[in-house]
């Protein structure tokens with residue numbers, strides 16, 4: 200192990216340079232204008248895997264963006280770890296809020312990152328994180344210390360719902376067969392309190408439309424006498440959650456797994472720091488479901504949020520109009536044992552029920568995903584916990600995250616293997632936001648922790 204860690208130390212600067220090259224590629228999967236960049240990025244990832252020492256590296260075509268595969272099979276009787284990551288990124292807009300262009304990575308020190316952080320779209324989500332695995336793998340290969348078989352599967356459609364991945368995994372169960380899946384695409388609680396992510400929420404995402412009159416109307420000639428769809432939609436959205444922060448959709452909580460009081464005590468060992476939390480996002484108060492802490496509200500409880508709402512005139516100046524239609528996008532984060540199908544159905548029924556009879560409503564489901572939990576008594580969790588404890592020199596606690604990585608549940612179902620979420624970001628990394636960044640400390644701690652995980656896991 201010492202040799203491996205030495206190799207990492209000696210090659211740190213090059214690892215960073217290579218990551219910066221990857222971050223220069225605008226692999227935005229949501230925007231067809233960047234099609235070629237996404238494809239170029241897949242090729243670059245394949246090249247990096249080959250250079251690191253992987254065999255059978257392939258850029259596998261799918262109906263969408265390619266999936267990059269690579270492997271090192273030392274001995275079929277050894278355990279096999281499948282590393283998953285994604286090379287696609289979120290669109291960077293609003294561009295004017297970036298201090299420097301999102302695909303021109305630079306390093307800058309911040310209060311939380313005295314060693315410096317890498318600023319670029321995808322630095323934390325997920326290029327900087329899956330790349331740690333490529334470099335840890337290189338270090339293990341070069342120092343002949345890889346203790347088990349490794350497979351890599353790096354996809355290019357995670358940020359748009361991983362449409363091709365499920366089919367690919369189902370088609371290649373033999374090729375992808377493994378004992379566990381290792382993913383770095385989440386964050387730790389803090390640098391002082393490292394954590395292994397033991398849960399992710401599921402997702403149900405819908406778009407709604409409310410139609411009033413059959414055309415836009417003059418707000419002077421018609422105003423006061425007709426339903427304004429913006430007003431109606433606003434009331435309906437506001438009516439989805441009650442004063443206690445409970446979601447009012449009929450049956451919404453029917454299948455929610457209530458967490459035992461012991462487990463709640465255990466998870467609340469992570470100290471909520473409300474002051475710091477509020478200050479970090481410029482708030483003077485928090486809110487949410489009555490009876491739960493902020494930590495619980497953002498992890499073990501299901502939630503509903505309006506992500507966007509629009510309609511009518513939003514251009515320069517004034518236009519006196521009552522629009523025919525108003526729209527909103529709504530996301531619901533799910534916990535075991537809710538399913539996206541069930542929740543989308545219940546949402547639709549409730550939304551139709553609360554609509555006044557003089558408007559028409561339409562609900563269109565988008566992508567969704569199942570929640571995921573990794574119990575803290577599994578060998579996967581314990582191998583990660585021990586690895587991070589060695590690397591950080593601190594006790595590691597389990598951390599249920601509020602985010603979603605829907606493929607973890609699919610992997611469990613199809614490959615019959617557990618996913619370990621050993622992510623190294625911070626919640627302040629501004630993923631999906633302007634000025635996304637990833638700490639150099641986090642990047643290097645991750646590269647150190649990975650060989651330790653492999654060693655622990657191989658020992659069993």
Ligand code: BES
Nearest residue numbers: 324357358359360384385386600602603
């Ligand atoms: N890496 C994130 C998810 C994440 C981040 C989980 C931090 C936990 C902590 C992933 O790329 C992501 O953005 N997921 C989406 C869902 C997906 C279906 C688009 C999300 O959580 O909104």
Ligand code: MN
Nearest residue numbers: 324325357384
């Ligand atoms: Mn991600």
Ligand code: MN
Nearest residue numbers: 289324358631
């Ligand atoms: Mn993401």
